[in-house]
Amino acid sequence: MASLLGSCCLSDHEKVQRSKSRKIDRMLARDKMTFRRTVKLLLLGAGESGKSTFLKQMRIIHGHDFDEDSLREFKPTIYMNILKGMKVLIDARNKLVIPWEHPEKTQEIAARVFAVDCSQSIDEAAFLYYFESIELLWQDRAIKITFDRRREFQLIVDKKMELPGDSLKYFLDNLSKIGHKNYIPTKLDMLHARKATKGIVEHPMKINGVPFLFVDVGGQRSQRPKWFKCFDDVTSILFLASSSEFDQMLQEDRKTNRIIESCDIFETIVNYPLFMNIAFILFLNKTDLLEEKVKHVSIKDYFPSFNKDPHSLLHVQEFILNMFDSKRRNRNSLLYHHFTTAIDTENIRFVFESVKSKILQDNLRSLMLQ
Ligand SMILES: Nc1nc2c(ncn2[C@@H]2O[C@H](COP(=O)(O)OP(=O)(O)OP(=O)(O)O)[C@@H](O)[C@H]2O)c(=O)[nH]1
Ligand SMILES: [Mg+2]
Structure with missing residues (x-):
């Protein structure tokens, strides 16, 4: 009602109230803008897939680097x-x-x-x-x-x-x-230090002026029921899987093949209705270890359907990628993926540049559609 009247007809008290209310409106609008612009990236994947290591790299690459005191903490x-x-x-x-x-x-x-x-x-x-x-x-x-x-x-x-x-x-x-x-510890020592994540850890970070919120979760079985708590307003999911673990069993039960477990989690997440329209990126991680492993271990011993050269990194990567890709029910788009080595800063710098462009483009498109 007050907004329909000129301010000349308002009492002093009403003028103060009106000015306050405008201020609050402006604050809300600004918060809404920031909130809508914040790029929320959810890191998901089984235990030991490299999520927290990837986040350490984000800190190093995007200006929140580890100083001597924070390295000593490791x-x-x-x-x-x-x-x-x-x-x-x-x-x-x-x-x-x-x-x-x-x-x-x-x-x-x-x-x-x-x-x-x-x-x-x-x-x-x-x-x-x-x-x-x-x-x-x-x-x-x-x-x-x-x-x-x-x-x-x-x-x-x-x-x-x-x-x-x-x-x-x-x-x-x-x-x-x-x-x-x-x-x-050097940065490389710190990147190798292993401590399982418990619960959900949020890392806000400004990247080229854009607010990013990285959300790191614990990937072990006991931690996964907590994941759904951070499923709201997600811009993109970065799903990590350790590609070198085709011959290893799960820490949690010591009998399930780790890559099978990883594929099962991927299947649930990639087909989750809430995530149908967001950028989904698969990182097949630990390429350095996979490269070493294929020299001595044949993936055929664990996956008899593999029918190419078990000592060719490319053939093994292609096979593993296909295991994940085949879990997607929506076949309208290609699976966006990268082969990564999370302990290698230069590799992650390069990969994240391309991932960032994709995420920001997808984000812009979805904001324009709103
Ligand atoms: N060689 C090698 N080691 C890696 C790579 N990525 C991660 N690691 C190591 O693997 C271990 C597990 O990595 P984390 O980042 O703790 O795994 P996570 O996914 O956060 O595990 P949870 O917190 O249990 O879910 C750490 O010791 C890392 O240093 C990689 O690409 N190559
Ligand atoms: Mg972790």
């Missing part, structure tokens, strides 16, 4: 990755009955390292206390042979122990620098 995680990993190797060596190369040196040390309590955080002093023992064990051929037979671990090691992740070898090969007092 030390306990790296210590824990090494200690837990070595405990699994010791347990597996026993069960695989692989003789020690130097039993006089290693047998007793192994028992001591195996007894370390990993339920609490490991600080520098605690790690350095065991450091020489870990180094000695890694130098013994028995542990190296055990590591090479790691595919068999899932069947034999204690179920309460975490299976060694993909970064264990990297850390064991870099032990000497990690064993220094006052060691500061």
Whole structure:
């Protein structure tokens, strides 16, 4: 009513009220604009597919880089990755009955390292206390042979122990620098540090002036029921799958093939009605590990329908991509995908440039249609 009257007919009180109300309208309009412009990217995928690693790269690439203090915060995680990993190797060596190369040196040390309590955080002093023992064990051929037979671990090691992740070898090969007092992790060390995500973590980031909101979720089975909480107002889904895990079993039950599990999750998400009209991007990650793996392991042993060259990276990638693609019920568009290596900053910089253009174009088109 007041808006139909000229301000000359309003009392002083009404004028103040009207000015306040206009201010609120302007604020709401601005918030709405920002909200509509915010690009919300949801990172989904099974545990250990590389979602959090991809996000670390987004921080590095888009000006929220890790300074010395934030790199130092990764030390306990790296210590824990090494200690837990070595405990699994010791347990597996026993069960695989692989003789020690130097039993006089290693047998007793192994028992001591195996007894370390990993339920609490490991600080520098605690790690350095065991450091020489870990180094000695890694130098013994028995542990190296055990590591090479790691595919068999899932069947034999204690179920309460975490299976060694993909970064264990990297850390064991870099032990000497990690064993220094006052060691500061490099960015590459930080990118290899493994800590499973619990719950939902939001990372707002401005990229070329556009507000982006990256949403990282935990991918392990126990974490997935929480995913639906962040399904509103999604601009795009980045689905990560580890392409190198065709011969590995799930950490959670140690019997389901990881790539099958990953495909099943993909099938649910890609066909989810709420996501029908948003940009959907598949990252077949861990290309570096897949490239190494196809040299020695034949995918045919796990997927008998594979009928090309099992040692050709391209053929194996094509086969894995097709496994995912065949899960899509809507065949009207091509599956937008990239083969990535999330620990490689330059690779992710390149891939994200192209992904960003696609997302922004799709976003613009959908805003224009509204
Ligand atoms: N070699 C190699 N390692 C990778 C790659 N991507 C991720 N990793 C490593 O794989 C492990 C798991 O990666 P994360 O980023 O923690 O996986 P995630 O998807 O966030 O896992 P959850 O939080 O459990 O869902 C980490 O140790 C990473 O350093 C890759 O492309 N190559
Ligand atoms: Mg994570």
